[in-house]
Structures are given as C-alpha cells and as structure tokens.
Ligand code: 5AD
C-alpha cells in the first residue's frame with residue numbers, strides 16, 4: 001500500500017480521499033496527515049475521519065479556481081505591499097480556526113547557520129500569532145521544534161542524536177499533560193522528507209524552509225495523533241510580511257533576511273535542493289524592518305542571504321527596467337545572466353541611509369556579484385563596514401572547476417586586489433573546503449598558498465562531506481581519505497591563524513571604533529565588542545569621557561560606540577584601552 005499523501009495546491013491542502021482521488025500525480029512536495037507508512041493503520045484512517053467530514057463540508061461549497069491560483073507562484077508581481085493580517089486570513093480558502101489546535105509552550109532549538117537563526121525567529125513569530133507561548137525550559141515544553149542543517153553529514157548526525165534524547169522525554173511524559181509534539185524544521189526536513197517520519201516514529205511534524213506559515217496547522221494535525229509534513233518549496237516565499245521576533249530583544253545587533261535560496265548549484269552543495277530557488281524580498285519590507293530596528297535602538301544590522309549580493313527585487317514593474325548587472329571580471333554562472341530588477345547596490349544605498357549611526361554588514365556574498373558600485377558605496381558610507389566575506393572554497397583552478405564555482409584562482413585573486421585597492425584596510429573572510437573529490441596534494445598546496453597570500457581575518461574551513469543529490473555525488477568520486485581531509489583542514493587552519501595573527505598584530509597602536517556588546521565572557525571587569533572589521537575587541541570596563549564635550553564620565557553600555565586604542569592581539573581577539581565614547585559620524589573623521 002502506498003503511503004497516504006495529501007495533494008498540495010499552493011500551500012493549501014486537500015485530502016485526496018475527500019476529493020475521491022485514488023491516485024494523483026506526484027506533487028513537487030507533499031503533506032501527509034493520515035498514517036504515513038505503508039502500514040497506514042486503522043487508527044490513522046479513523047483519526048482522519050473527523051477532519052475528513054470537515055473538509056467535505058468545506059468542499060461542498062468548494063473554492064473557486066481563482067482561490068487556488070492565489071497560492072500559485074507569480075514570477076513578477078506588479079506592485080508589492082504588505083497584506084494586512086485580515087487580508088491574509090480572509091484569503092485562505094479554509095478557515096484557519098479549522099487548524100487552531102490547542103497552542104501550548106514551544107521550545108525552539110537552532111542548528112547551523114545564521115539563516116537558521118533567522119528562520120527560528122520567523123517560525124516563532126508565526127506560532128506566537130497563533131497563541132503559542134515560548135519557553136526556554138525543555139522540560140516544560142508541549143512542542144519541541146528543531147531548526148536543522150543538512151550542509152554536512154555531521155550536522156545531520158547531531159540532530160539524530162538529539163532526537164534520541166527527545167524520544168525519552170516524550171515517552172516519559174505523563175499522559176495527563178497530553179502528548180509532547182516534536183518537529184523537524186528547515187534543511188534536514190527538506191532533504192529527508194518522509195524518511196524522518198519513517199525512521200523516527202516519535203517525530204510528529206516535518207516542515208521545510210518554505211512552509212513555516214503552515215506550522216500551526218501541522219501542529220494541530222499532530223495533536224490529533226497523526227504525523228504531518230509540508231516540504232513544498234516555493235518560488236516566491238520570502239516571509240516578507242513576517243517580522244522575526246529577535247531571540248535577544250536587548251541585543252545591539254540584528255540580522256535582516258533579504259533573500260532566500262540559491263541558483264548557483266556548486267557541485268558539492270545541498271543548499272539549492274533544501275532551500276530552493278533564489279528569490280529576493282521586496283525592498284519596501286526590508287527598509288521597513290531596518291527602520292523599525294533603528295527606532296528600537298539596534299546599532300548594527302547584517303543583511304542576510306545565501307547569496308546576499310545577488311539580491312534582485314523584481315516585485316515592482318519599474319524595477320525591471322533597471323540596467324542589466326555585470327558579474328565581477330573573470331566570473332561566470334551556470335545560469336543565463338539575469339536581467340533587470342533592483343540590485344544589491346541600490347538596496348545597500350537605501351538601507352545605509354536610514355540611520356547613519358547604524359552599522360551595516362552583509363553575509364554571505366558570492367564573489368561573482370561584485371559590481372564597482374558596491375565597493376564605491378562601501379567606501380563612501382562611513383556606516384557600511386569595510387568587511388567582506390569572500391568564500392573561495394579552493395585555491396586550485398582545477399578543483400574550482402570541478403566545484404562549478406565559475407572562477408579561477410587568478411580571477412579570485414584579481415578580485416581580492418581590486419577590493420583592497422577600492423577599500424583600503426578592508427578585512428576579508430572566507431569559507432574553504434578541504435579534500436574535495438580528486439583534490440591532490442598539489443591542489444591542496446595551491447589552497448594553502450592562496451590563504452597565505454590573501455591573509456584572511458576570519459575563515460571557516462571544512463572537510464568535504466558528500467551529499468546525496470548534488471552533482472559531485474552523481475558525477476565525482478569522494479576519493480580523499482578522511483584522515484587526509486582532516487590533516488589538510490589542520491594545515492589550512494594553521495596557515496590561516498598565522499596570517500590572522502600577523503594582521504591583528506599590525507593593528508596594535510591603532511585607534512578603532514568598537515560597538516559594545518556587553519561584559520566580556522572571561523571577566524566582569526571587561527567589556528567586549530566588535531570593531532568595523534567584525535573582530536572582537538576586549539577592553540577594561542572603566543569610566544571614560546562621555547563624548548558629549550561636557551566633561552562628564554560614564555561606563556560604556558551595550559550599544560555605545562567607544563574609541564579604543566589597540567594594545568595587544570592574537571589570531572582572534574584584540575585588546576585595548578578605552579579612550580572615550582564616540583559616534584560613527586565623529587569617528588569617521590578620526591580613524
Ligand atoms: N562539504 C563541506 N563543506 C561544505 N560547504 C557546503 N557544502 C559542503 C559540503 N558538502 C561549506 C562551503 C560553504 C559553507 C556554508 O559550507 O564552504 O560556503
């Protein structure tokens with residue numbers, strides 16, 4: 001017997017039994033509500049019955065084709081405006097109260113990258129609207145949701161191990177408290193889909209990165225004792241209208257998601273399969289969120305996306321008329337050049353103009369999408385940090401080709417020189433993969449020499465981990481033994497540290513502006529913050545000139561900018577002596 005799966009239209013669900021369908025085309029993704037495995041039980045069918053009747057009643061008056069089409073994807077919207085909450089609910093064919101369930105306390109746990117932190121905030125924002133409360137205590141949770149990562153095998157293994165622990169928690173829970181519901185969200189949900197529910201029978205819901213709006217419904221289904229999943233990938237979901245609830249409301253910094261997905265298809269990477277096609281959030285909603293953060297006193301915003309500088313807002317007709325964009329010299333893509341749309345330089349311009357006292361960063365960019373306008377703007381605006389993450393992945397042109405990165409070692413290094421000429425003092429960071437398919441010792445040495453030549457200040461160095469579905473999985477051989485991969489990671493890390501230590505040592509004696517984050521982890525007598533290059537700076541928490549010219553002295557607080565004279569350094573941290581409080585505008589003239 002085939003697994004009993006729902007049929008998806010847009011993001012709405014129709015039970016195929018209710019439609020009288022016995023077979024239906026394989027959907028792009030699926031939702032299941034009634035007994036997932038081949039042994040779909042009698043209980044499963046019985047559990048479906050109540051909701052079946054409700055669905056049948058709804059279907060008697062049935063939705064129009066138009067109503068379903070509302071959920072379909074539109075490559076270009078003529079105008080963009082945030083829907084009101086009332087519009088959002090009235091647009092649904094099925095009354096949301098059908099799926100209300102009984103909200104309880106949710107415990108959210110995040111794994112992986114900053115995108116997942118942002119996804120957690122979005123998921124929480126959606127659940128909060130549905131009446132859920134948040135808890136930071138695992139033991140008192142009614143719902144436990146893990147926002148997962150699939151990028152390397154190890155990341156997934158961590159989740160499987162965590163599930164073993166949660167399983168015990170679920171089994172121990174007294175019946176009087178009702179069932180504990182466990183959900184897998186994000187990339188691992190998207191990659192493994194129903195396999196998670198088959199393998200871990202105690203997982204109740206599975207929700208891919210584009211289905212967080214469906215969480216209240218999925219949880220309501222789970223409450224009736226059935227497993228439920230929605231892993232539909234969207235061409236347009238950017239959660240533009242969902243204001244993420246910041247995990248730490250008193251934080252001085254915030255991340256603002258500006259685009260989702262990736263079209264690059266690097267041969268090793270699972271992301272295009274788990275997060276879907278590249279799409280950009282309309283500029284109006286980004287500006288609105290940054291303005292709101294500025295009003296709340298947030299002092300640093302990092303624009304976030306899988307390929308942040310590939311941003312291309314096509315939500316308004318007039319944006320389509322903009323001049324075509326150019327790739328960085330010597331770079332290519334596997335897809336045809338994209339035309340039109342409002343580009344990253346324009347977005348950066350508008351975002352950085354909102355609040356001159358708010359620092360702007362962005363991550364992660366792809367080295368291919370760096371027109372000169374971006375560097376020009378970074379140079380001109382004192383509040384755009386002179387810091388770039390430029391993932392190189394390998395220093396060997398042969399391996400870069402196998403990785404389908406769209407550039408050679410020489411083109412990458414030319415870009416680095418161009419960046420350094422355009423932005424003197426810029427700090428550079430990178431991602432590097434060691435031991436990719438076919439990587440010889442000579443290829444590895446090319447990466448070592450590139451790391452030495454560039455002198456990165458931050459680097460994330462990974463051993464290659466083969467991922468199913470990727471081009472490398474299908475076409476190449478994962479032939480570098482694990483111990484060799486590990487040795488190469490260690491060698492690269494050592495060379496990187498050497499370079500970072502030298503660069504940081506060169507900062508001794510400089511005056512730098514530090515945005516205070518709070519007390520240092522090591523000592524309550526010290527404060528910790530970040531300089532323009534995003535390097536951690538520690539300095540004593542002593543009284544200093546308040547910077548107003550009044551002669552008063554103060555202790556610096558989180559969110560203050562402090563002028564610090566750097567006195568010592570290692571590969572990761574700088575230490576210094578605080579001189580006085582300052583502002584970005586004032587310090588731009590000084591440093
Ligand atoms: N194995 C190891 N590292 C990977 N990355 C992406 N896919 C893999 C993989 N299969 C790394 C890349 C990317 C970062 C986010 O993760 O360096 O830039």
Ligand code: SF4
Pocket residue numbers: 262263264265266269270271272306307366
């Ligand atoms: Fe993965 Fe490449 Fe896309 Fe980055 S650019 S998310 S490495 S496919």
